[in-house]
Amino acid sequence: MELFGIFLTAALINNFVLSQFLGICPFIGVSGKLSAATSMGMATTFVLVMAAMVTFLIQQYILAPLGLDFLQTVSFILVIASLVQFVEMVIKKVSKPLYRSLGIYLPLITTNCAIMGLCLFAAMRHYSFFQSLVFALGAGVGFTLAIVLMAGIREELELADIPRSLRGAGITMVVAGTLALGFMGFAGMKF
Amino acid sequence: MSKQMTINAEFAKGLWEHNPVLRQLLGMCPTLAVTTSAINGVGMGLATTFVLTCASLMISLLRKLIPGQVRIASFIVVIATFVTIVDLTMKAQFPEMSKSLGAFIPLIVVNCIILGRAEAFASKNNPGRAIIDALGMGLGFTASLTTLGGIREVLGNGTLFGVQVMPHQYVPWIVMILPAGAFLTLGLMLGIYNKFNHRHEEAALRAARLAAAAKGV
Amino acid sequence: MANPSGTGSELPAVSEGNLHLVTSPHVHFGWSTARIMWLVTAALLPCLAVAVYHFGPGVLAPVAGAIVGAVGTEWVLNRASRRPDTVGDGSAFLTGLLLGMIVPPGFSPVHAALGGVVAIGLGKAVFGGLGHNTFNPALVGRAFLQASFPAGMTDWSTAVARVDAVSRATPLGLLKFGDPSQFPADLATERLLAGNIGGCIGETSAAAILLGGVILVATRIASWHIIVSMLAGGALFGGLFHLAGVGPSPLFHLLSGGFLFGAVFMATDYVSSPLTHRGQWIFGLGIALLTIMIRLFGGLPEGVMYAILLANAAVPLINRATRPTIYGAKR
């Protein structure tokens, strides 16, 4: 039940995108097309889980015992960067269209603060391995949910007569704000 | 990027024309997250500017030494080092602000502005220009954050930099300091920024048409 | 054999160059956007009347504030963006009225007006005006108010009340935070129907809302699919949890809080609801499920507004999933 609580909190109550402001760049950049958003969500979830596992091991077995906590930022980002580059290579090899639709945002997963943020939070809260895993999964689901909802709305808004100056990022922000208002309904949810 | 800009233009472009937040939509996470007050915006902006400037300088100095294949990784290590310095410094010197900015100080490491400028500018230009560029971008970032933080603080708390500015009867709109308020305010700010630019573009177009018309006769 | 007509001069109205060149069809059902909006407004009048009866004429202040805010914003923004004036189509008035109906009776008219401004400005105009908005504008306005003025939005001790019974916490609030056994009368079905209980201006009397619902369904303005699916969903999910020992009876779920008002007036908003009947069923059931979950497990007593906003966000996905099969095509 506690694991479920962590999952739910990361996915809905403190949604990574809509209330923690993590992963905003891809949320804005890749939410134009539903198909791309879905794959971005999955790719991010995948990287999140991988990164959570690896950084947990590094934190638990290298940094903490050696008292090198100040190396957290540097070592985590190194791990994440390598992971992302690895995923990028795999996607490029497996599916060219997918690679194209994710475009320049794949390298940006590196600088996707959702991933770094997740690892830092997990370390800060001293989550266990499984807790980190579930936390990452919840965060990934939350991110995917937000970006897919947003992509659906934005595809719909392509037919709308949005004032020119608000097209693109502007309207995305407003929609995200309203979504955030909606997600406030989950506040305090407990089972 | 074939033409060399003047130093002034190089500096100024980050403030408005290529403003990292409003035009390039970079560094959105801290922009939204920490701007619950103007002072937070200033703090975050300056911290980022410091990292950006130091990292740009370092990368520009090392640009001929770093092999192409590992450049991104090297940039990240350089940036992460400076971020750690800032993080530790702030924890020691400004514990309160460090607390309110929370994880977003270490997260400067993944701020796309810094990596973006490193990749697009510092690794291709001499240290002097790199510093000017970084300062311009950093101050543009700081200005955007402060404005956003100011608006949210005034409406959401009735204060600006902690000083009560709204009349006493004013009931603060709490939503403004909640996540939703951040999104909505930034969305409208982007709209206003674009509106200004569109006005400018339209005026330029009208001028061009007039010129064309004058020449045609 | 003679030309029976002579010249065209005998056809004064349809002579050459005076003909109208228009695409078919050349007849029309005759309904207009404005007519729909004003009819919905009319369907809201019973609720408003009951509110005035229970809470006193003072409730008209926040309602008027919301309407002024909404219509004024519509007018100003149309002006500023050089779009045709759309105040006359009644949609902004309706948004304002709807917003006014879902704030507490003693709510500040100024804040209600702010809600109207937000509803039209951030809920509608930024999307390009009527027909393009993703979310129900009135609910955007209310969500903004709820987040901005949590105290004001949950203050039921209205000074304008004529009857003591109505200046109390809402039945749902009692259920969540109070001891329901101490207020058994407030939870009785007949009071929920009549509306002499605490609650937002328009949502207390289930009977008045149902009357409005009958008007909307009878005139075929509102899709009964949404209303019925939402009520069915509320009964189903509320009932399931009730059987499992969690929460009140399903009937209480349906009649209390904003459930009915949301089902009849909010979820049925054309723009922010799915196009097809199948989609509308999914939509209604989804809102019901979310509402029940928030009511039973969330930190807030009421969740209809959030449920509808979240369901609004999912409408593009629902529409995509429930696209009708083209005639004669195989699935």
Added chain:
Amino acid sequence: MPLRSFRGGVHPPEHKELTEHKALELMPVPAEIFVPMGQHLGKPASPLVKKGDYVRQGQVLAAAAGFISAPVHSPVSGKVVKLVKGPVVGGTTADMLVVQPGEPDPLPADKVAEGAAPPTSAPLLLPPLDLNTVTGPEIIERVREAGIVGQGGAAFPTAVKLSPPADKPIDWMIINGAECEPYLTRDYRLMLERPDDIVEGILLIGRTLGENVNLGIGIENNKPEAIRVMREAIVKRQAAIRVFELKTKYPQGGEKMLIDAAVGRKVPPGALPMEVGCVIQNVGTALAIRDAVILGEVPRTAVLTVSGLGVKEPKNLQVTIGTPLRDVIAFCGGATADARRVVVGGPMMGFAAYSLDAPVVKATSGILVLSERELKEPPETTCLNCGKCAEACPVNLLPSRLARLAELQRWEAARDLGIEVCMECGTCAFTCPARKPLVQYLRLGKKNVRNLPRKER
């Protein structure tokens, strides 16, 4: 038996009371007629006569120019005055022969002395064929020769429709007597006045489609009299023709809807009725075929309804093909002061005429003069997403969305949502409270989707 129908559709005000009790009336030939070369779907016919020629009623004026084409016969005897480009309904301009009705020039005295037969203005008929012995191929040949086109609106050459490819066996031939368009009472009057001839026509069409074809006629239940009369005529002749009583709903007379309602088959998107073994013919077409076979007639007149509140005396008329709209309206007492629009065809699918010089053609089924009183036109607003168009669309499209996609020129997206299935019935625009010109945008979308490079599906 439950009433037969289809999903969707609308109930526009019928206004049939204006003309349903008025017997067909023959309108005199006007002073000058304009005979377009293209009165059918497909290639316009190529003229065989020239300026100054004397032509006889029924004489071939222009020959079919290809497989999907039809010859044009002279509706009157008289002189060809000229070949012009004149206004037509539903398009811009088209080639047409101007014919002045009149007696032939008298023969010169020396020719008379030689014993030459004096020229005559009597109609030139094809040799009549016997109803009992005529074969299917003979009938089809006669239909082609006579240039008969579908009377249902699209004016598709009937002979082509009666020659389905061998791999598409036809087991139902249904006559479309639904007449679902408001105002129009032409088919109704024909059914009341010539039921026996219609039955003969049905039997003749049936003969062209082989042994196994079932025959039927679908009539909406707002025409009980027509249903009764047709049943009597069928019984009288002991013909195996089934009468389908259909629910009154627009567009019940659409081919796909009629097939669905009558025999419960759904024509797949992009396919013709023959895909499901059906052929639909109009009441008027059946009569034209009957007259061509048994009497040797060619289409010289069009039967049509002149109606609408904008015309003083609404009528059902038999009008010489080529008569300008102006003359027809004048024959019906002229237009009222508040008349605004002249529509050729029904109000749901008909075309607005931009010129009263445009002539009546073979397939003209009605001329409506609409007044301000019946042109209810609320102002256009933006789409509310109310879904009424989707609810009404008989072919299950999302018209509002397709129209918007067309407006934004997103042709691929429109194609993927099936815009090509749209039959422009106008149901969506009729119900739209935002008064969007949906049909216009759908038409634009269809045109551009057709021009898209073919993509394998």
Added chain:
Amino acid sequence: MTAFAYSLLTMGGLGIFFAAALAIADKKLRVQEDPRIGLALDATPGANCGACGYAGCNAYAEAVVLEGAPINKCPVGGQDTINGLARIMGVDATTAIRHVARLMCRGTAALARQKAHYEGPTSCAVQDLVSGGGKACQWGCLGGGDCVAVCNFGALEMGPDGLPVVFDDLCTACGACVKACPRDLFELHPIDREFFVFCKSHDDPKRAKEVCDVACTGCGICARNSQGAISMVDSLAVIDYAKLDPHVIPIEKCKTHAIGWLHPKQDLAALTAPAAGAGGAAGQTPATGAD
């Protein structure tokens, strides 16, 4: 000191580990891509207008590098793009003559007749579907502004007379307007070309004269006097620019002024002045081909 050593070891170890892993992955998973594509993309203007006939600048860049597509296909980038691509591909830069769009219709609201009140969306493409819209001439400009809407460069504007105006300086000859016009009234011409037949009507003389004052009626007088540079095609004068000697064209013989100069000297001024109500109005609207 130990902390320092550990740091060094940790970071070094991590660095080496990941570097090795990535190096192996790079070997195994590498997808070859021609680096010139990126360079070529940089050389294009990035307008993604599709005037080159490819799906966008990226597609064109790929086509140039991989399929050897011609390097002078981009009208927007002009000589700069050609030079850039030439450098990347190592071929000679061919010089492109600057072209601009010209409207081949002068049937302003004052000079061309309307046949009916058109009601509906103003877009030309839509109007054209309804019996050709309100304009009586079925060949002429409908004035709905589809061309203006598609122009990405702001080079077109609807003039007060109901015809679009081209701003030469802004026009990049991308051809978007050519494609957008349902009546094919736009043509791309070298910018210094000044002499045109401003009409596309194939109507017979009588009808042409009826519907528009400035229509080519197909009288053929220009063709007879043009020494072979002008021919009549289905009642319309067509210029063969290769044979054209502007000095021998007797344009004053054209009664309707359908043929003439882009920047009119006198030919149209006389005709428009009474209709426009103000003298010299023709001269003030420049480069329109429509005054």
